[in-house]
Amino acid sequence: EIVLTQSPGTLSLSPGERATLSCRASQSVSSSYLAWYQQKPGQAPRLLIYGASSRATGIPDRFSGSGSGTDFTLTISRLEPEDFAVYYCQQYGSSPMYSFGQGTKLEIK
């Protein structure tokens, strides 16, 4: 089973700053199999990035994904007030087919 570990647990930044969120896998993951979601309180998750670096439909270009192997990164270039939320990485694997990281909370400093 591949375990995804996200860091930091909480990231405190101000609007306009750059956010860098990390997702590390316990074994190598194909880049095609890595996605990122955003979740705001009381809402369902929203797909941001798939295939490690492809933006989902309607996602602003300030969101970008990168990485390969065991290390993946979600970058938000200039934080907007609506970007403060919890972010999850998700991988597709053999067993279970899908698993998530524990999440990074991005909070306003």
Place this chain on the structure above:
Amino acid sequence: QLQLQESGPGLVKPSETLSLTCTVSGGSISSSSYYWGWIRQPPGKGLEWIGSIYYSGSTYYNPSLKSRVTISVDTSKNQFSLKLSSVTAADTAVYYCARDRLYDYVLGDYWGQGTLVTVSS
């Protein structure tokens, strides 16, 4: 615009079976491109995939829950359903249904709003 909506009891007694239905509108559940999945989130915690189903009835489940989970599909109603047996307090969670894009390894590009199920006597 595709929409998914979960429905079912918000309170289930321990040892009983949790049953939820997801109704899909704005698109066909019989699309050859997609599976349809269930995901849960205990209060204040992270996301856990439960399982997914294809319109033909083909399923795959999270091994940690497989012995207690059944997912079924009713294409005539554009619905799919979740049954989780022998529930305990640990099964208290918000349950989401989502469209599973297995072809590019994305669990959810469309999600329901979620429904809270509490396991308590």
